Amino acid sequence: MCGANKKSFWRNIPDQIIRLAVVTVLLVGGAGAIYILLPASLTSTKLHRELTVTAETEKPIRFAGSTLCGDCHQIEYEKKIVGYHKSLSCETCHGAAAAHVDDPMAATPFVPREREVCPVCHEYDPSRPTGFPQINPTIHNPLQSCANCHNPHDPVPPTTPQECSACHAGIMRTKSVSSHALIACTTCHKVPEQHKIFPRIVRATKPESRDFCGTCHSQGSSERSAPKIDLSRHEERYVCWQCHYPHLPAERL
């Protein structure tokens, strides 16, 4: 009896309702199934998805932190922390150095010698604060490495070089061991004052005639220690420095 009642109850439900119920169950069930199948991290309503936090924290540590650098590189570190770059971390310029801290010999941090590095911050940009040192890299001493004139660990506003050796250190070193060591640069080169400020635009001069070297090296010169030649017969078609390197004259080409 009870079974028959049950049967008639199901039969009494209108056909439309059953069909709609099937569709509803399929839709809701499908949506529910998708919701369940999705990884929990995708449906988490927390501010940051848990999995993202885990993924971030699991990344290998690549940076050592600048205080560690100071333990070995005291000179550079102590200069830096009182200079204009005090707020920069060592690794800002030298790159991640955790591996170098672990094994100083195995991994060497990057040394930014290229001219492209410093202009990242110091190239002229109107949005930078007033007074921030900015240059136009195209005309600011092209081809020179920034560190030749500026010490990156203690950068100071640029000053005009006082000695030729500030820029031409290689030539100075060569000349200092040559027989011309005691001759001042300005004996042979005329150096305009502006050359110190715009070295590429205002150039120093070079001796252009054979007679200039002849002041010391021609027969009849009063300079006793200098080797003598007969200017009228000695390779008269060439200027002296085409064969003799004046900064190291003993070496013949």
Add this chain to the structure above:
Amino acid sequence: MNSELTHRLSELLEQVTGFIYPNEIEIHWSILIVVYPYVTGLVAGAFILASLVKVFNVVEVRPTYRLSLLTALAFLLIAPLPLVLHLGRPERAFEIFLSPNLSSAMAMFGFVYAWYLMGILLLEIWFEYRRDLIVWARQKRFPMSFLYRVLALFSTDISDKAVELDSRAAKIITMIGIPSAFLLHGYVGFIFGSVKANPWWSSVLMPIVFLMSAIVSGIALVTLLYMIITPLRGKPIDIRCLDKITSYLFYAVIVDFALEGLDFIHRLYESEESVKILSALIDQKLFISVLVMQVVLGMIVPLIMLVAVKAGRLNEDLRKLFYFTSCILIQIGIFSMRWNVVIGGQLFSKSFRGLMTYKMEVVGVEGLLMAAALLIAPFLVLAVLLKLLPAWKEAEEH
């Protein structure tokens, strides 16, 4: 910085008056966000018109019942598109369903929309068309007959008892549907009304103003569609039906006008610190779109026309002309109202001391052409729906 953006912003910068904050120069909610409440409003309005037949038994309006249901569906299907296109990362829109944020009014749109589409509109249309779907499935040939069978969910019962149940179910759904339609569009108003930092938006009247204007625009749209489609089908327009619909339209316009007037007077009388910038906004930036288009063309002129029809004994043709013109003007007025709310609310600085300018793109994703495409799209959807599910009496009987 992107040079094109710099160029565009510097052009805008010249048109700023007074003092603004640096991040206010770019208007972020573009014309797409104007289209969104407009389209959603048409959905709610069309549904309310349909409910007049089912719940309030207004028999005169019966010829537009199915048309208004299908119009609501066509516009509802397009309604989320402007939002999705406006998103920089549209594929993330799905996430509101995966991690629902029940305290965010914006995120609730997904749920309100889904409920209204799946829970109300599709269900009501199914019950309304079920008998016809079965009949059409028997009459048509293979691909269409199968499609109709699928749409009818393979049901075959067209006994009087079953049809009676369909009708009762449609009525119950409509009853639930009215508050749902109110929810759908009241929600859109709530989004703006709840922005307390913006005095042009922040108002408790906003949801109800949006709702009334939605009803006005929806009824006007279905009237327009009815007046265009019926002659195209070679049938006479039922003037009794038109008279009845437009009298509802008339009441709705009056209530809408009264509410907007109340809102305006209330702001003026309260005279909060924002009143000066808001009057400057209307005076300098929105004069044409608020006073000329929204108030005069969109409300006062249609009201005068509808009053003239009611007061004078105009002949049928003149009445139709007046109805048609006033429905078009109402559409322009309601679209201007959405424009004034969405764009107007972004044209003044939070400092209350300066005004910005909105420069609309023409071709871009958020441009004029895209907005036009989005406004045309629902009509194409509607054409397909009408082809598939004819909304006319003759079709029912065959």
